[in-house]
Amino acid sequence: MSTVDDLKRVPLFSDLSEAELARFAEVAREREYPKNSVILFEDDPGDALYIVSGGQVKVVLIGEDGREVILSVLSDGDFFGEMSLIDDEPRSAHVIAMRDSRLLVLRRDDFQQQIQQHPSIALKVLKVMVQRLRRADAKIGGLVLLDVNGRVAKLLLDLSDESGGPKITRRLTHHTIAQMIGSSRETVSRAMRELTERKLIDVTRREITIRDKDGLSSLAGDRA
Ligand code: CMP
Numbered sequence: 001m002s003t004v005d006d007l008k009r010v011p012l013f014s015d016l017s018e019a020e021l022a023r024f025a026e027v028a029r030e031r032e033y034p035k036n037s038v039i040l041f042e043d044d045p046g047d048a049l050y051i052v053s054g055g056q057v058k059v060v061l062i063g064e065d066g067r068e069v070i071l072s073v074l075s076d077g078d079f080f081g082e083m084s085l086i087d088d089e090p091r092s093a094h095v096i097a098m099r100d101s102r103l104l105v106l107r108r109d110d111f112q113q114q115i116q117q118h119p120s121i122a123l124k125v126l127k128v129m130v131q132r133l134r135r136a137d138a139k140i141g142g143l144v145l146l147d148v149n150g151r152v153a154k155l156l157l158d159l160s161d162e163s164g165g166p167k168i169t170r171r172l173t174h175h176t177i178a179q180m181i182g183s184s185r186e187t188v189s190r191a192m193r194e195l196t197e198r199k200l201i202d203v204t205r206r207e208i209t210i211r212d213k214d215g216l217s218s219l220a221g222d223r224a
Pocket of ligand 1: 071079080081083091
């Protein structure tokens with residue numbers, strides 16, 4: 001697939017014409033990152049924006065003891081690296097490939113030029129940043145206000161919303177879920193068992209299915 005085809009699938013650029021996308025494609029470089037490779041290091045200076053055109057990456061903070069907190073998982077069409085370009089501060093987090101991933105990289109100057117020429121891109125970046133802030137707020141609320149069963153319930157509901165149905169097909173180990181909700185693998189395994197026994201979810205090797213959305217919502221503290 002050509003870079004223009006990749007760019008067409010990126011919501012950020014949905015208002016651009018074919019000719020504008022072609023111009024964009026000329027300045028975007030394509031890079032491959034194998035699974036587990038670090039794409040951005042926290043605290044490094046930032047001079048480029050990245051767009052995921054294949055694969056999956058995680059945005060993480062890593063503590064001095066090596067523990068990881070996953071702030072977000074990004075996939076096809078998502079972008080990252082905009083924060084350093086906007087405020088000139090170092091990278092706010094590590095970004096690591098969870099699978100072999102293909103990225104489009106835009107240098108700072110090219111990104112800024114595009115934004116100046118197409119204010120609709122700036123508005124879209126803003127919208128995504130607001131969505132990320134809402135998620136971060138919800139996550140802080142969950143950490144303070146919910147027990148682990150509630151946090152797992154909330155994450156599963158978010159993931160099923162994302163996949164548009166009761167089945168969550170995104171492969172997530174208990175270890176990864178633990179890193180997403182600030183808990184340990186053992187505690188997450190216990191919570192998953194409990195939710196299954198209470199017939200709120202079904203778990204197979206390939207997928208997790210939401211069986212009782214209202215029950216999960218009430219655990220997750222969502223008002224009906
Ligand atoms: P930057 O700080 O340049 O480098 C790390 C990137 O991770 C950051 O830009 C954002 O693109 C992304 N990022 C940081 N925090 C979050 C978050 N809470 N949710 C989604 N993406 C994030």
